[in-house]
Amino acid sequence: KAGVTQTPRYLIKTRGQQVTLSCSPISGHRSVSWYQQTPGQGLQFLFEYFSETQRNKGNFPGRFSGRQFSNSRSEMNVSTLELGDSALYLCASSLAYGKSYEQYFGPGTRLTVT
Amino acid sequence: AQRVTQPEKLLSVFKGAPVELKCNYSYSGSPELFWYVQYSRQRLQLLLRHISRESIKGFTADLNKGETSFHLKKPFAQEEDSAMYYCALMSGGSYIPTFGRGTSLIVHP
Numbered sequence: 001k002a003g004v005t006q007t008p009r010y011l012i013k014t015r016g017q018q019v020t021l022s023c024s025p026i027s028g029h030r031s032v033s034w035y036q037q038t039p040g041q042g043l044q045f046l047f048e049y050f051s052e053t054q055r056n057k058g059n060f061p062g063r064f065s066g067r068q069f070s071n072s073r074s075e076m077n078v079s080t081l082e083l084g085d086s087a088l089y090l091c092a093s094s095l096a097y098g099k100s101y102e103q104y105f106g107p108g109t110r111l112t113v114t
Numbered sequence: 115a116q117r118v119t120q121p122e123k124l125l126s127v128f129k130g131a132p133v134e135l136k137c138n139y140s141y142s143g144s145p146e147l148f149w150y151v152q153y154s155r156q157r158l159q160l161l162l163r164h165i166s167r168e169s170i171k172g173f174t175a176d177l178n179k180g181e182t183s184f185h186l187k188k189p190f191a192q193e194e195d196s197a198m199y200y201c202a203l204m205s206g207g208s209y210i211p212t213f214g215r216g217t218s219l220i221v222h223p
Contacts, residue, residue, distance in 0.1 A: 003157070043200065043213040056210050090158065099146055099204050105158040 001026060002088060004106035006028050012112045018079040021109045023069040025072050025093030031079045032074040033103060043090070050097035051076050078111075098102075116141040118203050121215035128222050129192050135186040136219045137175075137201030147184040148211075149175055150200040158200070161186075171195070191221045 005024045013019050025032050036048040045058040047050035066076040072093075078085055088108045094101035117140045127133055139145060149161040164177040164184060169196045174188045184201060201214040 042215040045212070047212050048209065054207065058210060094157075097209070099209055102160050106158055 004091055004104055006089075006091050006109050008026040008109060008111045009111075012114060013081050014114055015081055015083060017079060017081050019081060019087055019111060020075050020077045021091075021111070023074045023076075023091030023093075023106060025074070025091075026104055029093035029095055029104070030072050031097045031101065032068055032072065033092045033094075034076050035092065036060070037088040037090060037108070038086070042043055046049045046076065046089075048097070053095070053109065083112045083113050085111065085112060115210045115219065116145070116203055116205050118212050118214035120199075120201055120217050122217045123215070124218045124220070124223065126220045129193055130190050133186075133188045133191045133195070133219065133221075134220065135199050135201075137184045137214060139182050139184065139201075139203050141182075141203060141205055143205055143207070145177075146204045147175070147177055148202045148204070149173070149184075149186050150202060150213075152198045152200070154197070161199070162196050191219075193221045193223055195219060196221045 018113045031050040033048040035043050037043045047054055047066050048056045052068045063079045088110050090108045091106040092103040094103045103107045117221045123138050148163045150158050151161040152158045173188045175184050175185050198216050198218050200216045202211045204211050
């Protein structure tokens with residue numbers, strides 16, 4: 001079974017631009033979560049989607065948004081990029097929504113904002 | 115607010131030595147705790163969760179509510195245990211995980 005895939009793997013953007021990252025979950029998984037990982041703040045939860053609905057949201061500004069499609073694929077968007085948005089963005093999928101379900105992580109998208 | 119603290123950024127031991135990676139948390143309710151591991155050039159993956167009370171790859175972790183700790187232990191470290199380890203907490207009422215900053219474990223031959 002193929003793992004979680006994220007595209008693109010690397011991205012360089014300029015301050016003020018916007019970016020869209022994509023995540024394809026493991027086949028059959030319906031829940032997708034997004035995380036931001038930085039040396040300064042560590043691994044922080046962004047949001048989780050299940051059945052095309054955002055179920056939980058972390059403490060991030062409204063510039064960070066996401067969505068999930070009917071095939072469970074998910075995208076996250078960051079508008080008006082700031083230098084501090086440079087990070088590794090991880091996506092994780094699980095069978096369903098809830099703490100009982102193990103999350104499987106993708107390789108991440110490395111975003112650099114210049 | 116919930117918080118997870120991993121006091122050691124780096125833990126260096128020799129093969130065969132016991133290992134204890136510390137994790138302390140602050141949360142007033144009933145938390146669920148997890149350990150995740152990331153081996154070199156691999157993805158982050160779940161190692162174990164406290165509710166399962168299982169031993170994975172020789173690692174165990176016991177939730178101590180009195181000391182608010184969830185330390186990860188292994189009696190005899192192996193070189194292949196070298197990795198980054200993250201402790202994570204989910205509060206009883208939400209599914210939002212809080213991660214510690216991680217401890218890098220290096221096991222020398």
